[in-house]
Amino acid sequence: MTEPMPLTAEQFLPVAVAMARREQQQKDGLTLILAPLPNCPACARSAVEVHASETRFPDDTLSLLFRPCGHRFTVAADMGYEVARLAEEIATREEREGGDLLAEYIPPAGEKVSIGQPEPPVFVIALHSDDGTLIVGIRPDGSIQQGPNYQPDAAAAEFWDAVTRAAHSAAPWTEQASG
Structure with missing residues (x-):
């Protein structure tokens, strides 16, 4: 042993x-x-x-x-x-x-x-990748913490996708604009 x-x-x-x-x-x-x-x-x-x-x-x-x-x-x-x-x-x-x-x-x-x-840190908003890794987090004071794979364009796209999902889940009866 x-x-x-x-x-x-x-x-x-x-x-x-x-x-x-x-x-x-x-x-x-x-x-x-x-x-x-x-x-x-x-x-x-x-x-x-x-x-x-x-x-x-x-x-x-x-x-x-x-x-x-x-x-x-x-x-x-x-x-x-x-x-x-x-x-x-x-x-x-x-x-x-x-x-x-x-x-x-x-x-x-x-x-x-x-x-x-x-x-x-506690985040007001936190975006994580599919594997759970932090992309970016926004603290209550407005400062941000970037994750190891932070890419500004990808983070912005994910943020707006999350806002859209939240808006649709909050008001599911509204019609979604068709493109």
């Missing part, structure tokens, strides 16, 4: 989000089809089971065992709890807003995950 590998916050966040998504679905009463388990951080193999346990003495860590590959990992408990709290916030936002919001929290290479920071 190999020694457990330590995970950083950046490595643990996707694992914690995947597990928080599943937990949220179970709380909502879903039992048959759940969000996928995270892939193993060492071999990227799909997990069938992830067993988590806590060790208080001597090193105060969280331990993760991925099945079927058998890779084991440790996470410093204090950092692990902060990342797990952030993962729960992400899963809750995803359920409320729809889409996969994890990418908004993954820092550029070489930077650290921000844990214990203020709440993520």
Whole structure:
């Protein structure tokens, strides 16, 4: 058996989000089809089971065992709890807003995950691509946040399509102009 590998916050966040998504679905009463388990951080193999346990003495860590590959990992408990709290916030936002919001929290290479920071930005309007990635978000103060694939023309077209859909759903009895 190999020694457990330590995970950083950046490595643990996707694992914690995947597990928080599943937990949220179970709380909502879903039992048959759940969000996928995270892939193993060492071999990227799909997990069938992830067993988590806590060790208080001597090193105060969280331990993760991925099945079927058998890779084991440790996470410093204090950092692990902060990342797990952030993962729960992400899963809750995803359920409320729809889409996969994890990418908004993954820092550029070489930077650290921000844990214990203020709440993520709340958008009055947020446009997401089909895979859930943020295209552009407009905050209550009018400032915008651009996603990684932001293209002004595509974002404008999607915005006006969304306005049109909203107008038609708000007043479905009105006739649509034929072109």
